[in-house]
Amino acid sequence: MSKRPATETSDPALTSKRPKPPSGVTMSLERIRLEHIPESYRVYGALFRDVSNASFLQAQLISRNPEFEYAFVDASTVLSRAHLLAAVWNAVYTSVEGNLRTPNVHSEVVASLNINNNIADGYRRWGITPDKTKDLVVVKILSSPDTLGDAQQEKDVWTRLTAQVKGRPVQLTDQEIAQVTDWQKVRKYYKMNGAPVLDQTKDEAEKRKKMESLAIMGMALRGL
Amino acid sequence: MTEPTTEFPPPKILTLSSTHKPILITQGAEGRLYKTPSPFQPNQFCALKYRPPKPYRHPILDARLTKARISSEAKVLDRCYREGVPVPAVLAKDAAAGWMMIEWIEGEPVRVGINTWLGERPEDDAALDTTQEDETPLIDLMKRMGVAVGALHRTGVVHGDLTTSNMMLRPWADDRLPNGHGDKTEKAKAVAGDVVVIDFGLAMQSQSDEDRAVDLYVLERAFASTHPRAERLFHHILDSYRESFKKAPGVLHKLEDVRMRGRKRSMLG
Ligand SMILES: Nc1ncnc2c1ncn2[C@@H]1O[C@H](COP(=O)(O)OP(=O)(O)O)[C@@H](O)[C@H]1O
Numbered sequence: 001m002s003k004r005p006a007t008e009t010s011d012p013a014l015t016s017k018r019p020k021p022p023s024g025v026t027m028s029l030e031r032i033r034l035e036h037i038p039e040s041y042r043v044y045g046a047l048f049r050d051v052s053n054a055s056f057l058q059a060q061l062i063s064r065n066p067e068f069e070y071a072f073v074d075a076s077t078v079l080s081r082a083h084l085l086a087a088v089w090n091a092v093y094t095s096v097e098g099n100l101r102t103p104n105v106h107s108e109v110v111a112s113l114n115i116n117n118n119i120a121d122g123y124r125r126w127g128i129t130p131d132k133t134k135d136l137v138v139v140k141i142l143s144s145p146d147t148l149g150d151a152q153q154e155k156d157v158w159t160r161l162t163a164q165v166k167g168r169p170v171q172l173t174d175q176e177i178a179q180v181t182d183w184q185k186v187r188k189y190y191k192m193n194g195a196p197v198l199d200q201t202k203d204e205a206e207k208r209k210k211m212e213s214l215a216i217m218g219m220a221l222r223g224l
Numbered sequence: 225m226t227e228p229t230t231e232f233p234p235p236k237i238l239t240l241s242s243t244h245k246p247i248l249i250t251q252g253a254e255g256r257l258y259k260t261p262s263p264f265q266p267n268q269f270c271a272l273k274y275r276p277p278k279p280y281r282h283p284i285l286d287a288r289l290t291k292a293r294i295s296s297e298a299k300v301l302d303r304c305y306r307e308g309v310p311v312p313a314v315l316a317k318d319a320a321a322g323w324m325m326i327e328w329i330e331g332e333p334v335r336v337g338i339n340t341w342l343g344e345r346p347e348d349d350a351a352l353d354t355t356q357e358d359e360t361p362l363i364d365l366m367k368r369m370g371v372a373v374g375a376l377h378r379t380g381v382v383h384g385d386l387t388t389s390n391m392m393l394r395p396w397a398d399d400r401l402p403n404g405h406g407d408k409t410e411k412a413k414a415v416a417g418d419v420v421v422i423d424f425g426l427a428m429q430s431q432s433d434e435d436r437a438v439d440l441y442v443l444e445r446a447f448a449s450t451h452p453r454a455e456r457l458f459h460h461i462l463d464s465y466r467e468s469f470k471k472a473p474g475v476l477h478k479l480e481d482v483r484m485r486g487r488k489r490s491m492l493g
């Protein structure tokens with residue numbers, strides 16, 4: 001498995017000019033490690049910029065095409081990696097416990113980003129939207145490892161994904177996510193406007209950490 | 225298998241994967257607190273608060289009570305965090321299963337910091353304690369405690385169980401720590417750090433002066449019995465509380481009534 005050197009992705013100027021690598025050669029797919037879920041689970045994540053086939057992708061979800069079992073999240077509504085992973089963790093945990101509120105673990109990721117129990121509202125705000133979604137987070141959750149091994153599974157997921165999503169893959173890092181976050185939207189969706197803790201915080205990095213905590217807390221308290 | 229963990233089986237959530245063994249921090253009357261890796265923040269820990277089922281209670285009633293209590297504690301933490309009161313953030317919860325995970329606060333409980341400052345000398349030193357020693361670091365901590373309690377009350381929350389065990393002392397970054405070497409610096413470090421309020425299991429929403437005064441009274445009594453040699457400094461907590469929000473002077477006035485009733489009650493019984 002080849003990983004791009006860190007310097008190449010940390011420079012936004014370079015990142016935005018880089019052409020899409022041929023699929024299967026360079027992987028921007030990442031195996032995500034979560035705690036307190038069964039060890040058999042495999043979770044992969046990727047971020048695509050400038051996606052041109054959002055309408056097609058959403059249509060596949062609606063028609064329940066089994067080739068498209070992913071969580072597609074509009075990246076503008078994600079404020080950090082931990083924010084995204086909180087939703088992924090919740091979806092896997094809910095699935096393990098047999099308490100899914102939506103058809104499957106992937107739709108559960110999208111619904112888990114919401115702070116209320118309205119599932120359609122969750123899809124509309126955090127899910128993929130034709131003509132609106134430009135940057136896309138993709139999460140693939142598998143409940144068991146591949147018999148051919150983790151490396152092969154990772155490669156297969158990536159090969160298929162790059163054939164399906166028309167966009168420019170980048171690493172799923174806090175820096176890359178921050179480039180596409182729509183802060184106004186995030187503030188509204190998580191009811192952060194007027195939160196005294198944010199007004200009291202001057203340092204920008206510290207403020208983002210607090211926004212992340214507020215979002216995660218809103219998700220954890222959903223419906224309370 | 226002679227470990228205490230066999231006596232208290234951990235909640236199911238802590239058995240799903242086992243990269244790190246959960247550490248049982250406390251086993252209280254109401255529940256247990258574990259230190260365990262954060263579910264989704266790599267290389268970070270979280271505190272898992274778990275209320276096990278109570279076998280002597282009717283199972284349906286027990287499940288409802290547990291769920292309500294976890295939810296209530298999570299809700300209070302959310303409210304306090306939003307309002308800028310220093311409390312741990314909530315990461316995840318399953319109220320029906322009786323647990324919630326909250327941000328791990330580094331450092332020691334305030335109780336430990338104060339006791340380290342006071343040292344190991346016997347209690348009857350109390351009279352001799354008013355030496356020339358510079359007590360500024362300890363007094364500063366007391367003032368920060370008063371500010372934290374004031375911030376809490378200002379948001380309309382009363383804690384219900386204010387003690388020096390239910391406040392953590394989160395270390396400052398190195399550049400804010402007292403510098404130098406020797407015993408004096410070590411002592412000052414023990415009482416350095418931000419005060420973070422924890423354990424909202426008995427908290428409720430209230431704006432009443434009476435409820436707030438009872439909160440302070442509980443702290444006063446707990447402080448006197450945990451740190452008798454620092455009791456004479458307790459007023460510093462109240463002094464900074466007085467300045468921390470508009471209604472504080474009224475609360476302190478009420479506190480005098482509450483003390484009076486407390487004294488009468490202890491004389492009677
Ligand atoms: N978020 C936290 N971070 C670090 N330590 C904690 C945290 N919450 C609790 N603790 C530790 O665990 C102890 C018990 O937790 P607490 O919430 O006070 O439960 P209890 O209701 O059993 O008193 C605390 O006194 C403190 O030492």
Ligand SMILES: [Mg+2]
Binds near residue numbers: 389390423
């Ligand atoms: Mg406690």
